[in-house]
Amino acid sequence: MHDLMSEKKNIKFPEDALVLVHRIMARYPPGRQKSAILPVLHLAQAEFDGWLSSPVMDYVASLLGIKPIEVYEVASFYSMFNLKPVGKCVIEVCRTGPCWLMGAEDIVTYLEKKLGIKTGETTPDGMFTLKTVECLASCGTAPMMQVGEKYHENLTCEKLDEILGEYRKNTEDHISHWAKDKIKSKEA
Amino acid sequence: MARKLLLENIDVPGINSMEAYRAHGGYAALEKAMRMKPAEIVEEVKKSGLRGRGGAGFPTGMKWSFIANPPGVPHYLICNADESEPGTFKDRFLMQRKPHLLIEGMIISSFALGANTSYIYIRGEMLYVLHILEKAIQEAYDAGYLGKNILGSGFDLDLYVHPGAGAYICGEETGLIESLEGKRGNPRIKPPFPAVKGLWDCPTVVNNVETIAAVVPVISMGGDEYAKIGIGKSTGTKLISACGHINKPGVYEIELGLPVEEFIYSDQYCGGIRGGRKLKAVVAGGSSVPILPSDLILKTPKGEPRLMSYESLSDGGFQSGTMLGSGGFIAMDETTSIVKNLWNFTRFYHHESCGQCSPCREGTGWMEKVLHKILTGHGTIKDIDLLWDIQGKIEGKTICPLGDAAAWPVASAIRHFRAEFEEYVKNPSKIKDVKHYYRLHDMPVI
Amino acid sequence: MPKVTIDGHSIEVPEGTTILQAARMIGGEIVPPAMCYYSSLKGSGGYCRTCIVRVAQGSAKDPRPMPKPVASCRTPVMDGMVVENITSPEVLEARKGVVEFLLINHPLDCPVCDQAGECDLQNLSFAHGTEKTRYEFPRRTFEKKDIGNYIKLHMTRCILCYRCVKVADQITDERVHGVMNRGDVAEISTYIEKAVENDFSGNMIDVCPVGALTDRTYRFKSRVWFLNPMDAHRDCKKCSGKAVLWMHGEEIYRVTARKDQNAEVKEFICNECRYDKKDVKQWVVEGPRHIDRTSVISANHYEDLNSLKHAIGEQQKKLQEKITQKTSGI
Numbered sequence: 001m002h003d004l005m006s007e008k009k010n011i012k013f014p015e016d017a018l019v020l021v022h023r024i025m026a027r028y029p030p031g032r033q034k035s036a037i038l039p040v041l042h043l044a045q046a047e048f049d050g051w052l053s054s055p056v057m058d059y060v061a062s063l064l065g066i067k068p069i070e071v072y073e074v075a076s077f078y079s080m081f082n083l084k085p086v087g088k089c090v091i092e093v094c095r096t097g098p099c100w101l102m103g104a105e106d107i108v109t110y111l112e113k114k115l116g117i118k119t120g121e122t123t124p125d126g127m128f129t130l131k132t133v134e135c136l137a138s139c140g141t142a143p144m145m146q147v148g149e150k151y152h153e154n155l156t157c158e159k160l161d162e163i164l165g166e167y168r169k170n171t172e173d174h175i176s177h178w179a180k181d182k183i184k185s186k187e188a
Numbered sequence: 189m190a191r192k193l194l195l196e197n198i199d200v201p202g203i204n205s206m207e208a209y210r211a212h213g214g215y216a217a218l219e220k221a222m223r224m225k226p227a228e229i230v231e232e233v234k235k236s237g238l239r240g241r242g243g244a245g246f247p248t249g250m251k252w253s254f255i256a257n258p259p260g261v262p263h264y265l266i267c268n269a270d271e272s273e274p275g276t277f278k279d280r281f282l283m284q285r286k287p288h289l290l291i292e293g294m295i296i297s298s299f300a301l302g303a304n305t306s307y308i309y310i311r312g313e314m315l316y317v318l319h320i321l322e323k324a325i326q327e328a329y330d331a332g333y334l335g336k337n338i339l340g341s342g343f344d345l346d347l348y349v350h351p352g353a354g355a356y357i358c359g360e361e362t363g364l365i366e367s368l369e370g371k372r373g374n375p376r377i378k379p380p381f382p383a384v385k386g387l388w389d390c391p392t393v394v395n396n397v398e399t400i401a402a403v404v405p406v407i408s409m410g411g412d413e414y415a416k417i418g419i420g421k422s423t424g425t426k427l428i429s430a431c432g433h434i435n436k437p438g439v440y441e442i443e444l445g446l447p448v449e450e451f452i453y454s455d456q457y458c459g460g461i462r463g464g465r466k467l468k469a470v471v472a473g474g475s476s477v478p479i480l481p482s483d484l485i486l487k488t489p490k491g492e493p494r495l496m497s498y499e500s501l502s503d504g505g506f507q508s509g510t511m512l513g514s515g516g517f518i519a520m521d522e523t524t525s526i527v528k529n530l531w532n533f534t535r536f537y538h539h540e541s542c543g544q545c546s547p548c549r550e551g552t553g554w555m556e557k558v559l560h561k562i563l564t565g566h567g568t569i570k571d572i573d574l575l576w577d578i579q580g581k582i583e584g585k586t587i588c589p590l591g592d593a594a595a596w597p598v599a600s601a602i603r604h605f606r607a608e609f610e611e612y613v614k615n616p617s618k619i620k621d622v623k624h625y626y627r628l629h630d631m632p633v634i
Numbered sequence: 635m636p637k638v639t640i641d642g643h644s645i646e647v648p649e650g651t652t653i654l655q656a657a658r659m660i661g662g663e664i665v666p667p668a669m670c671y672y673s674s675l676k677g678s679g680g681y682c683r684t685c686i687v688r689v690a691q692g693s694a695k696d697p698r699p700m701p702k703p704v705a706s707c708r709t710p711v712m713d714g715m716v717v718e719n720i721t722s723p724e725v726l727e728a729r730k731g732v733v734e735f736l737l738i739n740h741p742l743d744c745p746v747c748d749q750a751g752e753c754d755l756q757n758l759s760f761a762h763g764t765e766k767t768r769y770e771f772p773r774r775t776f777e778k779k780d781i782g783n784y785i786k787l788h789m790t791r792c793i794l795c796y797r798c799v800k801v802a803d804q805i806t807d808e809r810v811h812g813v814m815n816r817g818d819v820a821e822i823s824t825y826i827e828k829a830v831e832n833d834f835s836g837n838m839i840d841v842c843p844v845g846a847l848t849d850r851t852y853r854f855k856s857r858v859w860f861l862n863p864m865d866a867h868r869d870c871k872k873c874s875g876k877a878v879l880w881m882h883g884e885e886i887y888r889v890t891a892r893k894d895q896n897a898e899v900k901e902f903i904c905n906e907c908r909y910d911k912k913d914v915k916q917w918v919v920e921g922p923r924h925i926d927r928t929s930v931i932s933a934n935h936y937e938d939l940n941s942l943k944h945a946i947g948e949q950q951k952k953l954q955e956k957i958t959q960k961t962s963g964i
Contacts, residue, residue, distance in 0.1 A: 027348040029262075029305075032388055034370035038353045042312060054826045064370075069812045072825035076814040077372040077542075078353035080312050096274045097475050098431045098518050100532050134356060134536055135274040135475075136313050139431035139516070140438045149315045355816070372816070377680035377708045543794065543813075543820035545681050550735035553818045557771045574768060581731030584702040585683055 011059045017043055021063060033064050037074055040064065041081060050090065051082035079133065087122040087129035089167045092146045095132040098139035107143045108132060110157050114164065127168065190456075191417060193405040193425050194398065195441040198285050204320060206327035209288040217408040218333060221296040222341045224407075229300035233403060235411030237423035242268055242359070242396030243474060243514040244589075245498050248403075254383040255301055256391040264392040265303040266368065267294055267400050269310040269317075270352050270359040273474035274536060275516030278427035279397035281439045283310075283317050286401075287324035291347065293400035295333055296407055298345050301393055305346050309364050312353040321349050356540035360588045361394035362386075363542065374544045375588035396514075398427050419445030422497035426515055428457075433521035435459035448472075448494045448501075449486050452519065465521040469604075472501055473513020475533050476593030478600030479526070480510050506600065526605040527612050530597060531559040537594035548591040551582040555598055562609065565616030572609045576602050636713035640664055640687075641721045653706035653717055654685055658896065666719050667729075667758050669736070669843050670795035671707035674900055678800050679707035682793060683732045684758060688725050691716035703728055726762075733762045738769040739818070740844075741790050749845030751858040751930045754897060755793065776821060781811060782829035784836060784850050784909060789821050792846035798822065798838040805902055806832040822846065833872055836908040840891050840899050851909060852880075852888035859931045861887055866917040872904035878923050879914065886912045895926065 013021060021040055028035040040060055041052060048056045057071040064071075075081045082090075093099075093108050108130075112118055115128050122129040138144045141153035152163055192198075202208040209215070221229055234249030255263060267290065271279040283290055290308070298306045310318050325347055328334045336344045355373045357363045362376035365387050386392020402424060406414045415423045422444035431437045434452070436459035442451065451457045452467065461467050467482040488494050489504040502509045520529065538552040558575050561567050575598055583595035602609060635646040638656050641664040647656045655673070657665045666687055671679030679685075685707045689700035694714025703725060706717070719725055737759060744750040776789035794813065799822070802809035811830055814823045824830070830838070839847045861880040868875045880888045889908045891899040911917065921940065925932040 027346075027350075029388065032369070035350075035368060037370040038312065038367070039351055042351060042353065066370075067809060069810055069825065070370075072814060073372055073812040074370065076825070077816050078312070078355050080354035095532075096536050097471075097529060097532050098275050098516075101432050101518070101520060101524065101529065133313075133354070134539060135272055137271045137277040137280045137311070139275050139277050139518070140429060142431060142437075146313060151316075372813070377705065379710070538817065541817040543815075543817045545683050546732055546735045546793065547683055549794070549818050549820070550738055554735075554738060554769065554771075581728065581735070585686060585728055585732065587680060587705075 011048065011055050013043070013047060013063075017047055025064070034066050034070070036064060037066075037071065038078070041071070041075055045081060050086045050088070051084060085122075087126050089127060089147060090129045090131060092131045092133040092136075094134070094136050094138070094142070094144050094146075096135035098135070099142040099144060102142035104143040106157075107145070107155050107160065110160060114160070128164075190441065190443050190446070191425060192441050193417075194282060194286075194289065194401050194427060195439070204285060204287055204324065206288060206324070206331055209286070210331075213408075214288050215292055215331075215333060217404045218292050218295055219339060221299060221407050222339045222343070226300045226302060229296065229407065232411035233300070233406055236406040236414040237411075237418075237421060238399065238402055238406055238414070239422070239498065240396060241398035241402065241426065241515070243273065243476070245512060248395065248399055251383070251395075252297075252301060252393060254381070255393055256384045258391070261390050262305065263301050263303040264387045264390055265294065265298045265301050265306040266361075266364065266387065266392060266394045267306070267308040267397055268359060268361065268364055268394050269308050269314075269397045270364060271314075271397070271514075272311060272356045272359050273476065273514045273516055274533070275429060275431055275471060275518040276474050276514040277429045277431075278439045278515060280314055280317055281429075282397060282401060282427065283314075284320055287321050288328070289401045289404055290321070290397055291324055291328050291333075293403045294347055295328075295338065295345060297393075297395065297400055297403050298347075299338075299341075299343050300403075303393075304344050305348075307368060307387075308347070308349045309358070309368055310349055310351055312351040315351070318349050318351055325349065355542075356536075357542045357588070357590060360590065363588065364394060365392065372542070374542050375590075377587055417443055419495065419497050420499055422499060422512075426496070426512070428496065428515045428517050430458050430517045430519070432517075432519040433462050433465065433524070434519045435462050442496055444495075444497045445500075446496045448496055451496055451517075452486075458517075458519065461519065461521050463521075465523065467519060468522045468524050469520045469526060471510075471516070471518040471520075471597075473511045474516035475518070475536065476589075476596060477511040477513040478506055478509070478596050479530075479604065480508075480600070481604045484508050484604070485510075506596070507603075510600070526601055526608050527559065528563060530601045531556065531563055533597045534559055534594065537590065541590060541594070545587045545591075547582045547585045548587075548594065551578050551591070552594045554578055555582075555594070562612050565612070567609075567613045567616075569610065569613055572602060572606065572613065636711050636715070638711040638713075638715045638717060640717040641719050647711060651711055653687060653689075653704070653709050653711055653715075654679075656711050657706065657717075657719065664719050666706050667754075667761065668707055668896075669754055669758060669793060670797065672797050672800070672841055673896070673898055674902075675797060675800040675841070676804060678795075678797060680705045682736065682795060684729060684736075684762075686725060686728055686732070688718040688722045689715060690718050690722075729762050730764065733759055734764065734768070736793050737763060737767065739774040739790075740793070741773060741775070743791070747788075747791065747845040748848045748853060748858075749791075749842075752897075753845060754843035774818060779823075780850065781824055782831050782835065784905070785830055785839060786848045786850050786853060787822060788846050788848065789823070790846075791844045792822055793844055794820060794822070795843055797841040797843070798847055801834070801837050801841050801902075802830070805837060806834045808832060833904045833906070834902060836905045837891065837899065837902045840893070840902075843897075849888055849908075855887050856882060861931075863923040863925060863931065865892070865920040865923045867920065868907065868911065868917050870904060870907055873907060874901040874903070875907060876901055877903050877907055877917075879917060879919070881914070884914055886914055892923075 024039045025033045025036045044056050044060050052075050058068045061068040061071045115123055119130050119132050143155045144153040197203055197212045230252050238248045239245045334347055352358050358367045358373040360375045363373040367373040382392040417424050425441050426444050428440045440457050453460045469479050469481050470485040471479045489508045494500055498512045501512045534556045538556045541548045541552045543549045555578050558571050579595040579598040582591045637646045640657050643660045645660050666685035668685045669682040686703040687706045688703050691697045693712035779787045781787050810828045811824045813820055839849050864879045866879045878890050878892055879886050891903045
């Protein structure tokens with residue numbers, strides 16, 4: 001309990017992100033600030049280690065002036081929100097029909113073997129989390145996967161080796177979607 | 189060479205910038221529109237015969253004319269950029285390459301509908317496209333196309349991009365509205381329709397990206413001219429996302445009425461089936477529409493060539509036809525297992541069901557499990573009949589069309605490929621290459 | 635006033651009336667069953683799909699039939715509308731399907747469920763279900779949870795009617811529970827461990843159509859049909875104080891709000907009445923509660939003799955009047 005309380009105190013957006021939060025809230029008419037929940041949760045996820053803990057969600061609720069339960073309901077509905085801790089680099093492989101026709105199955109198998117984890121798990125070093133996701137509207141360049149903001153298309157096993165190598169070298173920008181540096185660059 | 193209305197100049201370097209877009213005739217339609225009366229724009233759209241490009245194919249002008257006008261209540265226009273129908277990737281392509289076309293369409297359409305605030309609801313996954321759109325929107329503000337008193341017309345418009353967060357159901361217009369209101373993307377029970385009570389209970393129109401983009405050529409060439417393109421009630425051009433086992437996957441702009449055979453085999457489009465194999469089946473309009481075997485996709489039941497149009501593709505009803513849908517064209521060659529592919533689609537709908545109404549919540553998962561049983565060699569003939577029965581009890585009984593979308597692929601696969609299902613049941617030992625590592629759900633495992 | 639015809643019975647109803655409400659006004663076997671709709675909760679209904687009907691004629695102005703069956707609880711009637719419920723084999727077949735869907739993941743643990751005997755799902759499957767299941771996969775299960783001192787959440791039994799969420803939204807001051815996740819793993823939950831504590835939380839139990847939310851103070855105490863339901867009231871500052879005492883001898887086993895013929899509560903009661911007033915001296919007992927004779931709860935129960943006498947007296951009076959009229963006519 002004590003840990004949770006001390007954790008709670010530290011949960012606060014940095015100034016630049018707060019400015020962005022308020023700008024997002026202003027996009028909706030007065031009294032409709034709840035509408036900002038999805039963009040703000042995206043920012044929160046990027047800011048607070050790639051996942052949404054309940055204190056983080058409570059903080060978002062307080063920013064938007066809504067009940068915590070409203071945030072839990074929404075966060076648990078959408079598949080992009082991680083409600084459990086994830087690795088620094090979240091690999092999301094498309095598993096839907098068109099990608100499947102083009103061999104997404106083999107891509108996932110290869111990644112599982114290569115990373116030594118099953119879909120949904122994180123490598124012991126906390127580097128990679130492997131997820132399968134639904135159609136990312138990139139069926140013409142199947143099979144494909146997304147890491148952070150980036151789409152990796154026309155995948156082959158050789159290509160995967162190369163991509164994983166790159167991310168191993170540099171995970172800074174790929175913590176999750178809505179990476180922190182984006183927030184800052186937009187403010188600048 | 190087919191006419192290009194939406195993809196015109198798509199390969200021009202920097203066409204995503206205001207400067208290049210304007211240099212190639214961009215925003216001329218907006219200038220023309222701002223000299224028109226809103227009602228005249230609606231009239232042009234009606235005359236054009238433009239139909240919703242998101243999947244349902246409802247006449248856009250008619251949809252616009254339904255918008256209610258209670259005094260003192262704002263109108264909203266929302267662009268549905270939540271492109272998530274498997275097999276469809278045209279909207280992402282268009283927004284990424286020509287963001288200003290969508291923005292120009294949004295301004296004209298908002299003016300026509302009397303909306304002073306409009307939103308583009310984009311998939312959260314497409315964050316990089318969101319950045320492209322936001323940059324383009326800023327350029328449009330700077331150029332005086334957005335903001336107060338646009339081009340001296342007295343019309344004000346603010347345009348915002350709103351990200352989703354991973355839910356296919358938010359592509360359904362009332363699910364999208366709920367999501368934009370900051371709630372779970374549960375579709376609403378209709379009536380009331382969004383045109384009467386939509387976003388924040390105000391009259392709202394939700395249109396697909398391609399529909400709104402198509403308003404630009406409709407205005408620049410005039411509704412009557414636009415209606416001359418295409419065939420019958422399928423007017424204009426349509427973006428087709430072609431994928432699967434073809435030589436040249438990609439986004440193609442076709443004039444509606446193009447023969448399906450030409451689309452598949454011509455080098456101008458798909459360039460034939462990869463490896464010279466035979467075509468087995470096609471899902472012509474995104475994963476939700478009925479799958480057709482090659483003979484029925486190429487020819488109508490009467491033996492006439494099947495055309496890429498709303499009417500021709502649905503010729504023969506669900507017995508022997510399908511739908512143009514969103515234009516997600518998925519080709520499958522002779523090596524494809526229809527049963528396995530169907531299982532994947534069913535898994536998708538199971539994963540994406542919002543869970544509000546019982547037939548969809550319970551039925552989609554049930555169908556997936558039965559298919560899984562068949563695929564792993566434990567099925568019986570009774571299971572095939574059971575699948576048929578379950579899909580019939582979902583179709584048309586749900587709050588929103590996701591139930592239908594989950595049922596149609598199952599019905600059509602059994603209708604046209606029953607022999608293949610029976611093969612799986614009768615000769616389970618012959619089932620090779622059936623890999624199953626996906627968990628039934630990657631949400632809480634129970 | 636629009637006129638609607640349901641299974642051949644016509645009725646004029648106020649503007650805005652739904653098909654289900656109109657059917658209830660007509661009454662009898664043509665009333666569609668409803669598992670999620672609750673007339674005293676705003677915006678309820680539309681989810682479970684048990685009340686679906688066929689609209690054979692949309693209205694006098696536009697006589698086209700509606701293309702799909704509609705949820706009667708959420709579809710307003712139009713003048714000249716023609717509705718088919720029990721006269722449509724398609725509707726009955728579809729309803730059978732809905733009942734099957736609701737049951738495939740239901741634990742069917744009625745023998746140990748406190749709701750048995752007053753369970754809408756039990757009644758529904760008795761009337762519209764089949765005796766056999768075609769579902770052969772493991773059923774979905776959840777851990778049982780206590781949400782506060784008074785309510786047991788047995789999520790495995792839930793049919794996601796959203797009624798308890800609407801109660802919390804509309805009649806309590808703060809909602810701390812809701813629907814988490816989506817699809818067939820959606821669940822009623824507080825997300826993090828939290829007690830549902832407010833003066834009206836007990837009503838969540840009353841509106842639950844199944845045994846997903848049960849009264850912890852009454853858990854496993856008795857089968858409902860062994861108790862004597864008595865109408866009673868007390869002066870209460872928070873609510874109407876009108877309740878039903880479920881008694882065994884002189885002992886109050888539980889207190890609930892009063893449900894009407896559609897099993898709906900019209901006057902919600904507060905937790906003080908429900909949980910803190912378990913002594914019969916704290917109540918003014920009005921007499922035995924009328925229970926529909928088709929309910930298992932009515933087994934071995936005697937009706938309120940006084941009202942029975944009164945009713946017979948009224949009938950006799952009417953008869954006497956008729957006879958007098960006739961004789962005076964001669």
